[in-house]
Amino acid sequence: MNAEILSIGDELLIGQVVNTNQAFIAEQLNRVGIAADRMTTVGDDRDAMLRAFREAHDTHDVVVVTGGLGPTHDDITRAVVCEFFATDLVEDEASLKRIESRFARRNLAMLERNRDQARVPRGCTVIPNDLGTAPGYFFERSRKYFIVMPGVPFEMKGMMTEFVLPYFEHHPTGMVIRHRTLKTTGIAESFLAERIGNVGELLAKTPGTTLAFLPSPAGVRLRVTTHAPSSSEADATISRIESELRQRAEKYIYGADDEELEQVIGRLLTDRHLTLAVAESCTGGLITDRITDVPGSSAYFERGIVTYSNASKTAELGVPTGLIEQFGAVSKVVAEAMASGVRAKANADVGISTTGIAGPTGGSAEKPVGLVWIGYSDRSATFALEFHFGEDRRRVKERASQAALELLRRRLLHIQ
Amino acid sequence: MNAEILSIGDELLIGQVVNTNQAFIAEQLNRVGIAADRMTTVGDDRDAMLRAFREAHDTHDVVVVTGGLGPTHDDITRAVVCEFFATDLVEDEASLKRIESRFARRNLAMLERNRDQARVPRGCTVIPNDLGTAPGYFFERSRKYFIVMPGVPFEMKGMMTEFVLPYFEHHPTGMVIRHRTLKTTGIAESFLAERIGNVGELLAKTPGTTLAFLPSPAGVRLRVTTHAPSSSEADATISRIESELRQRAEKYIYGADDEELEQVIGRLLTDRHLTLAVAESCTGGLITDRITDVPGSSAYFERGIVTYSNASKTAELGVPTGLIEQFGAVSKVVAEAMASGVRAKANADVGISTTGIAGPTGGSAEKPVGLVWIGYSDRSATFALEFHFGEDRRRVKERASQAALELLRRRLLHIQ
Numbered sequence: 001m002n003a004e005i006l007s008i009g010d011e012l013l014i015g016q017v018v019n020t021n022q023a024f025i026a027e028q029l030n031r032v033g034i035a036a037d038r039m040t041t042v043g044d045d046r047d048a049m050l051r052a053f054r055e056a057h058d059t060h061d062v063v064v065v066t067g068g069l070g071p072t073h074d075d076i077t078r079a080v081v082c083e084f085f086a087t088d089l090v091e092d093e094a095s096l097k098r099i100e101s102r103f104a105r106r107n108l109a110m111l112e113r114n115r116d117q118a119r120v121p122r123g124c125t126v127i128p129n130d131l132g133t134a135p136g137y138f139f140e141r142s143r144k145y146f147i148v149m150p151g152v153p154f155e156m157k158g159m160m161t162e163f164v165l166p167y168f169e170h171h172p173t174g175m176v177i178r179h180r181t182l183k184t185t186g187i188a189e190s191f192l193a194e195r196i197g198n199v200g201e202l203l204a205k206t207p208g209t210t211l212a213f214l215p216s217p218a219g220v221r222l223r224v225t226t227h228a229p230s231s232s233e234a235d236a237t238i239s240r241i242e243s244e245l246r247q248r249a250e251k252y253i254y255g256a257d258d259e260e261l262e263q264v265i266g267r268l269l270t271d272r273h274l275t276l277a278v279a280e281s282c283t284g285g286l287i288t289d290r291i292t293d294v295p296g297s298s299a300y301f302e303r304g305i306v307t308y309s310n311a312s313k314t315a316e317l318g319v320p321t322g323l324i325e326q327f328g329a330v331s332k333v334v335a336e337a338m339a340s341g342v343r344a345k346a347n348a349d350v351g352i353s354t355t356g357i358a359g360p361t362g363g364s365a366e367k368p369v370g371l372v373w374i375g376y377s378d379r380s381a382t383f384a385l386e387f388h389f390g391e392d393r394r395r396v397k398e399r400a401s402q403a404a405l406e407l408l409r410r411r412l413l414h415i416q
Numbered sequence: 417m418n419a420e421i422l423s424i425g426d427e428l429l430i431g432q433v434v435n436t437n438q439a440f441i442a443e444q445l446n447r448v449g450i451a452a453d454r455m456t457t458v459g460d461d462r463d464a465m466l467r468a469f470r471e472a473h474d475t476h477d478v479v480v481v482t483g484g485l486g487p488t489h490d491d492i493t494r495a496v497v498c499e500f501f502a503t504d505l506v507e508d509e510a511s512l513k514r515i516e517s518r519f520a521r522r523n524l525a526m527l528e529r530n531r532d533q534a535r536v537p538r539g540c541t542v543i544p545n546d547l548g549t550a551p552g553y554f555f556e557r558s559r560k561y562f563i564v565m566p567g568v569p570f571e572m573k574g575m576m577t578e579f580v581l582p583y584f585e586h587h588p589t590g591m592v593i594r595h596r597t598l599k600t601t602g603i604a605e606s607f608l609a610e611r612i613g614n615v616g617e618l619l620a621k622t623p624g625t626t627l628a629f630l631p632s633p634a635g636v637r638l639r640v641t642t643h644a645p646s647s648s649e650a651d652a653t654i655s656r657i658e659s660e661l662r663q664r665a666e667k668y669i670y671g672a673d674d675e676e677l678e679q680v681i682g683r684l685l686t687d688r689h690l691t692l693a694v695a696e697s698c699t700g701g702l703i704t705d706r707i708t709d710v711p712g713s714s715a716y717f718e719r720g721i722v723t724y725s726n727a728s729k730t731a732e733l734g735v736p737t738g739l740i741e742q743f744g745a746v747s748k749v750v751a752e753a754m755a756s757g758v759r760a761k762a763n764a765d766v767g768i769s770t771t772g773i774a775g776p777t778g779g780s781a782e783k784p785v786g787l788v789w790i791g792y793s794d795r796s797a798t799f800a801l802e803f804h805f806g807e808d809r810r811r812v813k814e815r816a817s818q819a820a821l822e823l824l825r826r827r828l829l830h831i832q
Contacts, residue, residue, distance in 0.1 A: 010628060010641070011630050011639065012438070012439070013442055013451075013452050013453060013454075013455065014442055014443060014446055014451075014452075014593075014595055014639075015439035015440060015441065015444070015446065015452075016439070016630065017439065018434065018436050018438075018439045019438060019455075022434075023428070023432070023433065023435070025431065026430055026431030027430060027431030028431070030430055030431070035429070035430075036429050036430075037458070037459060037464065038456065038458055039435075039456070040454065040456050041438070041456075043453060044628075045453075048453065048454070070605065070629065070631070071605065071606050071609065072605070072606075072609050072629045073615050073616070108604075108607075111606050111610060114606055133606075154808070154811070177430075179430055181432065189486065189488070190487050190527050190530055190549075191524075194527060199488075199489050200489070210426065210490065211489075212426060212427060212460075212490045213486065213488045213490065214432065214433060216433075217570075223432060225426070278722075282708075283705075284707070284708025284713075284720075285696075285701030285704030285705035285720055285722070286701065287701070288701030288722045289699075289702040289705045291700070292699075292722070292774075292813075293809065293810060295776055296777075297724070298724050298725065302724055302725045302728055303723055303725065303732060304700075304701055304721075305719070305721055305732075306701070306704045306708070306719055306721070306722070308708065308717055308719055308720075309719065312719040358708075359711070360711055361712075392570070394709060397705075397708075
């Protein structure tokens with residue numbers, strides 16, 4: 001089954017909002033054997049919506065529409081859906097109760113515009129919204145599906161997970177799509193491609209299978225995709241190609257699929273019963289923000305210190321003022337002193353640190369913007385490595401946090 | 417002039433990558449009077465690309481294509497562009513030199529696949545790439561434009577800024593589009609709509625003007641858009657409606673357009689010569705990560721402490737163990753002790769703190785997941801407020817960081 005994902009909203013067309021719904025919906029549809037082959041965005045405009053509805057519905061088995069179901073005047077999707085299916089609105093009692101109890105729970109007075117959201121196109125199946133006020137609509141006519149959900153990502157995700165996916169799990173599509181992504185960091189795309197070698201040869205035995213290289217600030221991802229009539233065939237193909245790729249680039253592969261480097265670190269620390277402390281200067285808390293995104297991180301992460309000033313590096317981490325005066329705050333010795341200092345203070349097994357120049361100002365010929373020293377300290381060794389991460393402030397922070405976590409990963413795994 | 421933005425890439429269709437290019441390009445085009453009215457994404461597939469090229473080119477003045485220009489086998493955009501314009505490839509000397517010097521600077525050996533990227537469609541104007549190896553292509557035929565750039569956001573942004581926008585600034589389109597966004601937080605969409613009142617009346621005097629409500633975890637944004645033949649007319653409309661909106665919802669408006677709350681805070685602290693220290697538990701470094709995203713934040717932000725364990729709350733911030741034992745780490749008194757503790761330790765003017773249950777585990781009937789206490793302390797007052805931010809871990813962190821910064825903003829501005 002193929003699908004088109006339609007996003008509605010002027011805020012998308014003027015670039016005010018990044019469309020994260022498309023990616024989420026596409027990924028979830030793949031899991032139930034539905035492949036999106038087109039994504040389209042149009043504005044809050046009747047004619048553009050009707051044309052997009054028609055084109056998508058004519059050429060696809062599944063159409064997923066998001067956006068324009070809110071309680072304000074600019075939300076016209078419900079009316080256009082009614083026009084498209086030549087139907088009218090009818091009050092849905094379950095939705096009304098849901099909205100009423102939502103307001104009651106919060107001790108808020110319900111507004112007429114909220115009550116109106118319980119009116120839905122006649123003939124649709126209502127998709128309940130547990131996380132907001134606007135219900136979704138599900139139309140099925142002779143194995144063609146038209147699904148309408150709010151544009152608020154949080155609410156849409158709830159509906160996909162609770163309603164849309166379970167529906168297709170109970171009505172299988174007969175095709176299996178499998179993806180496997182190996183995530184690398186610390187190697188450029190073209191060099192990774194050289195290591196991987198002849199892709200045509202690698203994929204020759206299994207038609208319907210592709211390999212893609214996807215660069216990002218966090219590193220290059222290798223994605224294998226295969227289409228097969230059965231799960232076992234799909235899994236066998238993925239597994240063969242994954243093991244080939246691992247043979248060729250193992251050292252650089254830190255994780256697979258949705259796994260983030262902070263999750264890998266968490267698992268490694270947990271397995272080894274090790275604790276971690278972090279001292280950040282230029283990354284400003286991003287490393288510990290990432291570490292604490294992992295549920296259960298309190299088991300191995302105990303504290304982090306953001307020492308943005310020189311004085312705080314000395315007061316919090318015991319970095320000797322003499323070192324800072326002689327070598328500067330952005331230096332190998334200060335990075336080392338920060339890593340060992342935070343480790344000692346927190347009585348942790350491992351300490352990591354960052355000190356660098358995130359920019360846009362503060363650089364010099366000798367120490368340009370983008371220079372970052374990353375420090376590491378454990379019971380047996382303390383050292384720091386030099387990196388250059390370009391001139392964009394946020395990017396410097398992101399790449400530095402990734403490199404610090406990767407340094408920790410390789411150290412924990414004894415990878416040179 | 418209208419535009420269609422075309423994104424190429426299987427990684428987008430399977431939802432592996434969130435498409436941030438569309439939003440950036442749309443926003444930038446608006447600045448030079450070009451309005452995107454459609455965005456389309458197709459895969460690395462010749463037929464789908466040709467069809468999308470044709471449809472977009474037939475119905476739009478400007479077509480912007482990104483993706484599929486990389487050095488690996490899955491990048492076929494260049495070949496399809498040549499087919500579409502019935503042209504062939506020619507080596508571009510300037511691009512080759514640029515690529516060679518890029519590799520030389522990094523002391524890397526240049527690969528044949530990198531050299532090949534200097535071959536471009538005959539008849540296009542080359543868009544230089546200062547941030548990567550693939551050049552872009554710019555076609556102009558009788559005031560119709562077809563622009564092709566790499567999908568790597570960083571590289572595409574460089575080309576937009578250095579080449580595409582300057583081009584249209586020198587070849588004006590005759591239309592002025594202006595947006596103004598007022599960013600609110602701490603009030604739900606429907607309640608904000610009630611405060612704003614009759615939108616039709618507000619916009620009645622100026623046709624071609626719209627007002628949109630855009631909810632997000634950081635708050636609801638109000639966006640005014642107007643189209644006018646001149647800058648002065650557009651600016652007058654925006655300014656009139658902005659002042660109306662401010663009259664009705666001033667208290668909740670923390671900033672405008674791209675301004676982030678952390679930038680507003682930075683300005684307020686700078687103007688008042690105040691310094692800030694931060695103690696985070698459940699937000700795990702996210703608050704200081706946001707604060708240090710602002711260039712120059714070292715002037716007012718001196719240090720932050722992430723006290724994830726109870727012991728670190730006592731050791732780092734002087735929170736009495738008795739308080740934690742009696743009231744629990746997630747409590748009003750502990751939030752207050754953290755805020756005043758970090759302020760005293762850093763000798764800062766203001767301290768803020770968070771302590772809460774980010775989930776998914778650790779909640780109880782009395783203290784459910786999503787409960788967060790936010791503490792504030794300055795010379796004259798120390799207090800903490802209770803919030804409930806739902807059950808998604810990342811969302812709890814994001815909403816808590818936003819509420820903590822907003823609490824600080826209102827306090828600095830004496831807003832009740």
